[in-house]
Amino acid sequence: MVLAAPAWAAEPKRQVIIDDEGFAIPHLMLLEDPRVEVLGITTVSGNVWANRATAMVLRGLELLGRTEVPVAQGATFPLLNSEARTERWEALYGKLVWKGAFMKRWAEPTAQSTPPYHGPFDPVDLPWGNPKLKALNEPAAQFLIRTVRAHPHQVTILATGPLTNLALAQRLDPEFATLVKELVIMGGSLAPKQVLEGKSAADFAREFVNTPRREFNIRFDPEAASMTAHAPWPKVTIVPADPSTATQLSPALLERLAKASRPPVAAFLRRMEPGFPMWDEIAVAVWLDPSIVTKAERLWYDFDVQFGPGYGDMLTWHDAYRPGLDEGQADVVLSVDVARMEALMAKALGER
Amino acid sequence: MVLAAPAWAAEPKRQVIIDDEGFAIPHLMLLEDPRVEVLGITTVSGNVWANRATAMVLRGLELLGRTEVPVAQGATFPLLNSEARTERWEALYGKLVWKGAFMKRWAEPTAQSTPPYHGPFDPVDLPWGNPKLKALNEPAAQFLIRTVRAHPHQVTILATGPLTNLALAQRLDPEFATLVKELVIMGGSLAPKQVLEGKSAADFAREFVNTPRREFNIRFDPEAASMTAHAPWPKVTIVPADPSTATQLSPALLERLAKASRPPVAAFLRRMEPGFPMWDEIAVAVWLDPSIVTKAERLWYDFDVQFGPGYGDMLTWHDAYRPGLDEGQADVVLSVDVARMEALMAKALGER
Numbered sequence: 001m002v003l004a005a006p007a008w009a010a011e012p013k014r015q016v017i018i019d020d021e022g023f024a025i026p027h028l029m030l031l032e033d034p035r036v037e038v039l040g041i042t043t044v045s046g047n048v049w050a051n052r053a054t055a056m057v058l059r060g061l062e063l064l065g066r067t068e069v070p071v072a073q074g075a076t077f078p079l080l081n082s083e084a085r086t087e088r089w090e091a092l093y094g095k096l097v098w099k100g101a102f103m104k105r106w107a108e109p110t111a112q113s114t115p116p117y118h119g120p121f122d123p124v125d126l127p128w129g130n131p132k133l134k135a136l137n138e139p140a141a142q143f144l145i146r147t148v149r150a151h152p153h154q155v156t157i158l159a160t161g162p163l164t165n166l167a168l169a170q171r172l173d174p175e176f177a178t179l180v181k182e183l184v185i186m187g188g189s190l191a192p193k194q195v196l197e198g199k200s201a202a203d204f205a206r207e208f209v210n211t212p213r214r215e216f217n218i219r220f221d222p223e224a225a226s227m228t229a230h231a232p233w234p235k236v237t238i239v240p241a242d243p244s245t246a247t248q249l250s251p252a253l254l255e256r257l258a259k260a261s262r263p264p265v266a267a268f269l270r271r272m273e274p275g276f277p278m279w280d281e282i283a284v285a286v287w288l289d290p291s292i293v294t295k296a297e298r299l300w301y302d303f304d305v306q307f308g309p310g311y312g313d314m315l316t317w318h319d320a321y322r323p324g325l326d327e328g329q330a331d332v333v334l335s336v337d338v339a340r341m342e343a344l345m346a347k348a349l350g351e352r
Numbered sequence: 353m354v355l356a357a358p359a360w361a362a363e364p365k366r367q368v369i370i371d372d373e374g375f376a377i378p379h380l381m382l383l384e385d386p387r388v389e390v391l392g393i394t395t396v397s398g399n400v401w402a403n404r405a406t407a408m409v410l411r412g413l414e415l416l417g418r419t420e421v422p423v424a425q426g427a428t429f430p431l432l433n434s435e436a437r438t439e440r441w442e443a444l445y446g447k448l449v450w451k452g453a454f455m456k457r458w459a460e461p462t463a464q465s466t467p468p469y470h471g472p473f474d475p476v477d478l479p480w481g482n483p484k485l486k487a488l489n490e491p492a493a494q495f496l497i498r499t500v501r502a503h504p505h506q507v508t509i510l511a512t513g514p515l516t517n518l519a520l521a522q523r524l525d526p527e528f529a530t531l532v533k534e535l536v537i538m539g540g541s542l543a544p545k546q547v548l549e550g551k552s553a554a555d556f557a558r559e560f561v562n563t564p565r566r567e568f569n570i571r572f573d574p575e576a577a578s579m580t581a582h583a584p585w586p587k588v589t590i591v592p593a594d595p596s597t598a599t600q601l602s603p604a605l606l607e608r609l610a611k612a613s614r615p616p617v618a619a620f621l622r623r624m625e626p627g628f629p630m631w632d633e634i635a636v637a638v639w640l641d642p643s644i645v646t647k648a649e650r651l652w653y654d655f656d657v658q659f660g661p662g663y664g665d666m667l668t669w670h671d672a673y674r675p676g677l678d679e680g681q682a683d684v685v686l687s688v689d690v691a692r693m694e695a696l697m698a699k700a701l702g703e704r
Contacts, residue, residue, distance in 0.1 A: 090675075091675065092675060092677070093667075093675055094667075094669045094673045094674055094675045095672065095673040096673075097673070107672040107673055108672040190564075191543040191545075191564045193543075193545075206670070209670075210651070210667075210668045210669055210670065210673070212542075212543045212564045212565065213564065213565070299562070302661075304660060304661050304662060306658055306660035306661070306662075308656060308658035308660055308662065309654075309656050309658070309662065309665070309667050310656060310658075310660065310661065310662030310665060313661070313662060315445075315446075315562075315661050316562045317446045317562055318558070318561075318562065320447065320459040320460040321446045321447040321449070321459055321562070322446055323442075323443065323444060323445055323446045325444070
């Protein structure tokens with residue numbers, strides 16, 4: 001299937017909230033694109049703890065001169081999952097490749113750097129300076145509800161981290177999901193295959209070669225992901241790990257993006273570590289222009305919440321096989337036109 | 353990796369027991385190949401109930417004039433799984449594509465015929481005549497133990513159905529697995545992709561597109577599969593669903609095999625329904641000549657025994673990630689040279 005193009009003409013600015021665990025290219029793309037209004041940025045624990053993610057977002061907005069964008073810090077802890085529980089799980093079912101904020105060391109040598117280990121309330125000291133800007137005095141879930149209620153049926157939520165905030169928002173306000181315009185999730189996995197050559201691509205393949213249905217954002221908070229899957233969103237697009245294996249944030253692409261960008265954005269880009277698949281960038285790009293999708297499928301979906309070997313695995317069904325227990329339905333992106341996506345990224349950042 | 357060739361020269365006849373739920377081309381290949389000694393055929397419930405599988409084997413041996421081959425009927429019921437339990441599971445987690453002996457109807461239209469539904473003790477009436485030959489007065493698990501103990505370290509078990517008999521044998525005799533020469537399993541699944549075009553291939557893809565780690569033989573008795581995974585076999589080769597998607601029992605191949613065969617074998621082949629992937633044939637072919645394997649990987653493996661959405665799913669690990677709870681290690685076949693495999697099938701049946 002081909003995804004329908006958004007009605008840009010009818011909406012001078014498409015409104016979005018970014019719910020994620022840091023500040024990176026997806027944020028830059030949305031903040032810099034003149035056709036987009038970022039209503040706010042929320043944070044959540046995932047790759048790093050929420051307090052660190054919040055500081056990164058605040059400092060990023062300062063460096064970009066976009067201090068008017070509201071920031072709300074989200075959940076520090078997943079609903080049920082925890083660092084101790086993850087270690088017990090690994091003792092039974094095998095080591096996870098990536099554990100985000102719980103990560104102390106890689107199970108085997110890896111091209112990517114090992115992030116420093118912090119506690120959930122450790123003070124944050126960012127290498128590129130700490131923010132003076134403050135987050136709102138309101139948790140992310142509450143900010144999400146308030147903002148969506150202020151713009152009913154207008155707001156897209158781009159959720160590119162664990163789904164803890166969305167699950168909390170939906171239980172705080174059972175009408176929340178129905179008032180959103182669209183939800184775009186980067187998370188889950190169907191059966192990715194390594195596409196690119198090289199050590200970096202091979203290293204990232206370890207995340208799915210033995211566990212095709214496991215992906216970090218979901219695995220960090222499986223219960224929140226399943227709650228999100230059961231909420232009545234009018235429209236859901238999922239970018240699983242699958243299309244990411246054909247993408248890589250190469251030094252050349254980083255330089256192209258930096259050249260396209262305003263000086264503070266360029267400076268930010270030139271500090272980034274290359275080599276990663278562009279998970280979240282795909283989600284943003286697909287929302288900006290669904291015509292870059294070369295293959296997608298409408299599927300029923302949920303996530304495994306049993307504390308067994310499949311904890312957090314993505315579950316999907318075609319119509320005739322679904323259980324019919326209010327599992328979600330989504331357009332699941334399987335592949336994108338990578339050259340067009342890179343051009344779209346450069347264009348969002350200012351390339352003419 | 354490439355699998356090592358067997359030492360044919362050192363063994364005038366390689367000894368094998370076939371543990372399966374019927375009588376089909378794999379049996380013909382092994383019975384007709386002059387380099388192979390079939391020490392016995394055991395049956396088990398899976399695609400059909402064990403009593404039906406036993407009658408099929410006995411009648412097949414009569415038609416082939418091979419009534420000297422001993423047959424032992426195996427387990428009628430899986431260890432924990434049952435028809436009622438499967439229906440409750442489906443209500444929670446979605447419909448299975450294929451349920452074997454539990455199958456009443458397809459969830460959606462399918463090219464393959466719907467097999468008739470029987471109870472586990474229903475009398476058997478075969479369309480091609482009922483056997484006069486009798487099975488041994490000994491359950492399959494006991495026959496397996498006795499035969500392996502009579503030829504210690506010499507016998508390969510080719511297990512191409514659910515693994516109930518092997519699990520029972522190992523618990524009846526804790527030395528059983530160590531006395532076997534080699535175990536070849538057709539079962540499990542990593543992440544198959546549809547390779548061939550056409551309705552039949554697309555229909556079979558439904559078994560793995562939403563559940564890449566689920567495969568019928570294992571899903572019918574997950575507990576037996578996990579017990580088998582933990583037993584100390586000297587050598588295990590697994591043929592999962594993955595290599596099967598490049599194969600199809602076409603009418604042309606069936607005719608080629610029939611032309612290669614003795615008249616009673618040819619008559620048997622000409623009664624077969626075409627269109628199926630050659631799951632079990634690959635397992636036999638890989639055992640006869642491992643050099644047809646084009647891609648394989650040595651993996652640690654187990655099967656999910658939690659009664660959740662992943663019940664019966666294959667679990668695999670590379671060294672650095674395994675839990676270290678006596679999970680099994682196997683050479684897992686990912687692809688085969690299909691033309692060479694078809695030639696090998698024809699040769700085993702007599703093509704010169």
